[in-house]
Amino acid sequence: MWFLIQLLSGFLSLTAAYVSHQFYFVNEAKSWTEAQSYCRSHYTDLATLFNTDDVNALTQLGSPTGSAWIGLYDDLIDSWRWSITNSSFYGPGETEFRNWNTDVPEPNNHGGQELCAEMLPDGKWNDIPYIPAYEDKVFVCYVGANDSYVLIQKHISWNDAQSYCRANYTDLPSIRNAAENEKVRDAADGNKVHIGLYRTRTWSDSSDSSFRNWNSSQPDNLYGGEHCTAMSFSDAGQWTDEDCATTRPFFCYRDTVVTLRAVVDATEELTEAEIEETILKPLREELIRNGLPNSTSLRLRRVYQTNP
Missing domain, CATH: 3.10.100.10 (Mannose-Binding Protein A, subunit A)
Incomplete structure (x- = not known):
């Protein structure tokens, strides 16, 4: 309407x-x-x-x-969205940057509930179940100043991590390019971490x-x-x-x-x-x-x- x-x-x-x-x-x-x-x-x-x-x-x-x-x-690919919704944050094509693990390959939505994304220690991404007992993990927040990131050593769900980052920093990291992906990987310091990518179904129109x-x-x-x-x-x-x-x-x-x-x-x-x-x-x-x-x-x- x-x-x-x-x-x-x-x-x-x-x-x-x-x-x-x-x-x-x-x-x-x-x-x-x-x-x-x-x-x-x-x-x-x-x-x-x-x-x-x-x-x-x-x-x-x-x-x-x-x-x-x-x-x-659910079209599996185009249904992924970034946590930061401010359109001025992204340049042309930057919302479409993806670095999925290709060994499996990902995203595979195994079990039908893999609605959010994590970064693996090698910087590749994996979709994970939206089940708190499984998805509780440490996470990286996007600070905002100088495009910097900080590792938060709290084992919590994706939703709670998003709320924490928004309350204390800017947001979960919305990764726009390969250089930012490396920055987040460095901040993760060898841990699997939540990133700001999540899946939502799409309307036909x-x-x-x-x-x-x-x-x-x-x-x-x-x-x-x-x-x-x-x-x-x-x-x-x-x-x-x-x-x-x-x-x-x-x-x-x-x-x-x-x-x-x-x-x-x-x-x-x-x-x-x-x-x-x-x-x-x-x-x-x-x-x-x-x-x-x-x-x-x-x-x-x-x-x-x-x-x-």
Whole structure:
């Protein structure tokens, strides 16, 4: 769900295209990839869910039993993210730097729960289970000043290590290139250590929705091959990870557009960052308070000068 915004200095005239998701249930058995192609050809994409209201909407559309594909999937490679989320921290291609161990090879998501990364003593990386009893280990924090790092001799989980680094330094290390990888390896001093890489599943339409509705035992990636997500009709709409090649019905969505207009009096010329902070952010919050879903967002389309 998004807005297209047109802004003018002096008086800021906002023209917004409000886009909502209309869901559709397709009662045809297809693999996840076939369902994705069908949705993109006939609608917009496989369904992206933002909250429990979306879950309820889909359960009302579906059948009484069984399950159906939604748009969440694990592509094993592109689903890895760095702990530092500030986009200005990275240069071109730096979020894509990887140094996985190739002997096994990694990442292999063995057992279906290897959702975070460690650095081995040789500087190569390994994905490890998200199980505290297994993953407790020492870690390296990124200090920030002069791109330096410090070894923390505490045996704790990846989540706790991230919290510690953010509270006391900057963050777990987000490694942008081979030179930084060597710096972290030197700081690790021969230990296996947590680094700031973790895995998250991706929506088919590249949405940034962080909403999840997993069954308590999921995702389990049984036999190492369950990388696509289905929603159960008989289990309060909870999700399971499934083999992408199995066939089942699926949910698509289509964008529905409604045009909105607003005029804002601005005494000074505003930068895009100022527009984002002083106009778009409060406007989005007000729209959500008036009933629009949390998935609502506002995007700046263009800015040009006009007389008040």
